[in-house]
Amino acid sequence: MAHTHQPNIYHKKALRRLNIIAGQIQGLKRMVETGAYCPEVITQSLSVQESLKGFNSLMLENHLRTHVTEQIASHEIEKVVTELLGIYKLNQKK
Numbered sequence: 872m873a874h875t876h877q878p879n880i881y882h883k884k885a886l887r888r889l890n891i892i893a894g895q896i897q898g899l900k901r902m903v904e905t906g907a908y909c910p911e912v913i914t915q916s917l918s919v920q921e922s923l924k925g926f927n928s929l930m931l932e933n934h935l936r937t938h939v940t941e942q943i944a945s946h947e948i949e950k951v952v953t954e955l956l957g958i959y960k961l962n963q964k965k
Contacts (some may be wrong), residue, residue: 875913882932895919931958 899915934954942951 879933879937881929881937885926885933888922892919892922892926895922916953920922 895915896919899912899919902912902915907918939951939955
């Protein structure tokens, strides 16, 4: 998130999404505890994964619009490239 003391729009959206994901995880846990039908559990798990993908996209957008633009303006190109390649490589391991 941006390193400012004022929450930006991404901060608010990220927290909202995390609250939704936390609720989904709790629901998934309850399903397992109560012995819900496996395909229903899998469907819920896949839904959580999609929500996490959306969260990651939001975080990446925030990073690109804030930190990356600041780093480029400060001529920290190598830092930008290293960070983004790290994220890309981590994503490819899936």
